[in-house]
Amino acid sequence: MSILTRRGLIRGAGLAGAGLLLPGCDRLNESEGFRETLRMGERVTMGAQRLLSDRTALAREFDGGDISPVFRSNGTRMPGTPDYAVLLANGFADWRLVVDGMVARPLALSLAQLGAMPVLSQTTRHDCVEGWSAIGRWTGTPLKLVLDAAGVRNTARYLVFHCADLYGAAPYYESIDMVDALHPQTILAWALNGRMLPVGNGAPLRLRVERQLGYKHAKYLMRIEVVDDLRGIYGGKGGLWEDSNDYEWYAGI
Amino acid sequence: MAMDERPLVKRHRWPVRLWHWINAVVVIVMLMSGLMIFNAHGRLYWGQYGANSDRAWLEIGSTGSAGYLRVGAVQVPTTGVLGHWRNGDGVVQRRAFPGWATIPTGYSLSAARRWHLFFAWLLVVPGIAFWLWSFVRGHVRDLTPTRTEMTPRHVWADIRNHARLRFPAGRAALKYNILQKTSYFGVVFLILPLLVLTGLAMSPAMDAAWPWLLDLFGGRQSARSLHFIAMALLAGFIVVHLLMVVLAGPVNEIRSMVTGWFRLPPERADAKAEEVA
Numbered sequence: 001m002s003i004l005t006r007r008g009l010i011r012g013a014g015l016a017g018a019g020l021l022l023p024g025c026d027r028l029n030e031s032e033g034f035r036e037t038l039r040m041g042e043r044v045t046m047g048a049q050r051l052l053s054d055r056t057a058l059a060r061e062f063d064g065g066d067i068s069p070v071f072r073s074n075g076t077r078m079p080g081t082p083d084y085a086v087l088l089a090n091g092f093a094d095w096r097l098v099v100d101g102m103v104a105r106p107l108a109l110s111l112a113q114l115g116a117m118p119v120l121s122q123t124t125r126h127d128c129v130e131g132w133s134a135i136g137r138w139t140g141t142p143l144k145l146v147l148d149a150a151g152v153r154n155t156a157r158y159l160v161f162h163c164a165d166l167y168g169a170a171p172y173y174e175s176i177d178m179v180d181a182l183h184p185q186t187i188l189a190w191a192l193n194g195r196m197l198p199v200g201n202g203a204p205l206r207l208r209v210e211r212q213l214g215y216k217h218a219k220y221l222m223r224i225e226v227v228d229d230l231r232g233i234y235g236g237k238g239g240l241w242e243d244s245n246d247y248e249w250y251a252g253i
Numbered sequence: 254m255a256m257d258e259r260p261l262v263k264r265h266r267w268p269v270r271l272w273h274w275i276n277a278v279v280v281i282v283m284l285m286s287g288l289m290i291f292n293a294h295g296r297l298y299w300g301q302y303g304a305n306s307d308r309a310w311l312e313i314g315s316t317g318s319a320g321y322l323r324v325g326a327v328q329v330p331t332t333g334v335l336g337h338w339r340n341g342d343g344v345v346q347r348r349a350f351p352g353w354a355t356i357p358t359g360y361s362l363s364a365a366r367r368w369h370l371f372f373a374w375l376l377v378v379p380g381i382a383f384w385l386w387s388f389v390r391g392h393v394r395d396l397t398p399t400r401t402e403m404t405p406r407h408v409w410a411d412i413r414n415h416a417r418l419r420f421p422a423g424r425a426a427l428k429y430n431i432l433q434k435t436s437y438f439g440v441v442f443l444i445l446p447l448l449v450l451t452g453l454a455m456s457p458a459m460d461a462a463w464p465w466l467l468d469l470f471g472g473r474q475s476a477r478s479l480h481f482i483a484m485a486l487l488a489g490f491i492v493v494h495l496l497m498v499v500l501a502g503p504v505n506e507i508r509s510m511v512t513g514w515f516r517l518p519p520e521r522a523d524a525k526a527e528e529v530a
Contacts, residue, residue: 026356026359029356029361029368040371041367041373041374042367045370052462053461054462060460060461066301072305125473127455127457130294131291132304133301133304133474134304135302211461246364247363247366252458253455
């Protein structure tokens with residue numbers, strides 16, 4: 001066999017390979033069985049990360065000099081609903097954070113009530129699933145204190161965060177489990193870089209869950225529902241992006 | 254006597270062959286799904302943070318009517334390939350990398366992440382096993398350049414031999430030459446670990462668990478940049494590697510990586526001239 005025919009063969013095989021590979025991958029990508037296999041990766045990753053790390057391991061806190069000059073606003077920049085417009089118009093005086101579900105004492109907390117609780121400030125990095133990062137100083141109420149005040153039942157497993165913004169007709173929501181809910185850096189933030197939270201960043205209140213990607217940090221919080229199962233809520237996958245776009249529920253990576 | 258002059262000899266041990274073919278699939282999937290993930294934000298930064306209003310050292314973007322690649326202050330037009338290209342239906346797309354280079358073909362960050370983070374396990378677990386085997390069974394030594402090989406004269410001679418397509422023959426073909434040692438050692442023990450560690454440094458949970466990742470790379474955005482650079486080096490290696498296989502005799506080379514058996518080219522008459530002191 002001459003070199004030339006060998007080359008021809010290889011090139012032919014290479015082209016055929018590339019020609020088969022791409023549509024092949026797309027076909028696999030559309031196969032529910034294959035997607036389900038890929039989803040196993042999320043569970044393995046979550047298990048491995050939880051195994052490797054101390055459950056209370058802290059996200060790095062930065063110096064004031066590391067703060068991003070502009071903290072990018074992403075996703076919803078202004079919830080366009082009439083209800084939100086009314087709340088915004090009088091400075092969220094009538095806004096209440098509802099805490100209900102599997103709790104002994106359902107709550108409806110005003111910003112003033114949240115502010116009267118012990119306050120935590122932390123300068124942390126926000127990582128978007130898209131790849132960019134921004135550092136900001138967040139001030140808010142540790143979520144654990146709110147949960148303690150409500151008296152979460154022992155059998156509770158998840159917190160569902162219901163938000164004021166809509167994507168089309170679908171309300172934004174997110175959820176975390178108790179490991180992240182009780183983490184010392186998980187706070188309900190009402191201030192960014194020393195000022196009340198701007199609308200673009202989730203006014204009046206947003207979640208900070210520092211060891212996960214940005215889409216978990218629900219903005220425009222209205223209600224925290226304590227549940228033992230996510231399957232009955234909206235699409236059942238624990239978040240709007242999880243339901244609509246197959247994003248990972250565990251966004252630690 | 255022809256058979257004796259070109260004997261079949263065992264060249265690659267089974268862990269090398271197995272890991273090679275696992276990676277032939279896994280690395281390509283990692284590359285292509287990684288390019289799709291990059292498409293979600295086609296800008297790279299140095300430091301702890303970086304977003305649209307911060308200065309990017311590399312950007313693949315679109316002016317609306319043209320695609321460009323900008324590195325530092327240098328901008329080159331890339332219309333048709335990067336930043337501005339047409340998909341299979343002829344519709345203009347303004348993402349960084351074109352559909353033929355990504356998994357999946359059409360834009361989907363979430364699907365690309367599913368692929369990337371699943372196949373990452375298939376890169377890391379066999380990779381660690383191969384590493385351990387390499388150290389225990391002496392494969393590291395096969396890939397470590399000797400003092401003589403690292404002299405400029407020897408390296409230069411090997412570059413000249415490669416450029417003239419004079420590949421090692423006879424017994425010399427059973428050992429890695431200096432350019433092979435440098436590239437394989439670099440890929441196995443430097444670039445792949447760098448890709449894995451910089452990948453982990455982009456994980457907010459891993460940054461909390463292993464804060465030294467951030468110190469090692471100088472921040473999450475630096476880690477993302479290094480991840481991209483290591484990817485480009487690996488892609489370059491793959492191109493050269495495939496080219497070398499084709500030029501050195503693909504049937505023999507591929508057989509040796511499948512079965513382990515390599516048909517040894519006979520010593521050249523002027524073999525002495527190629528020998529480097």
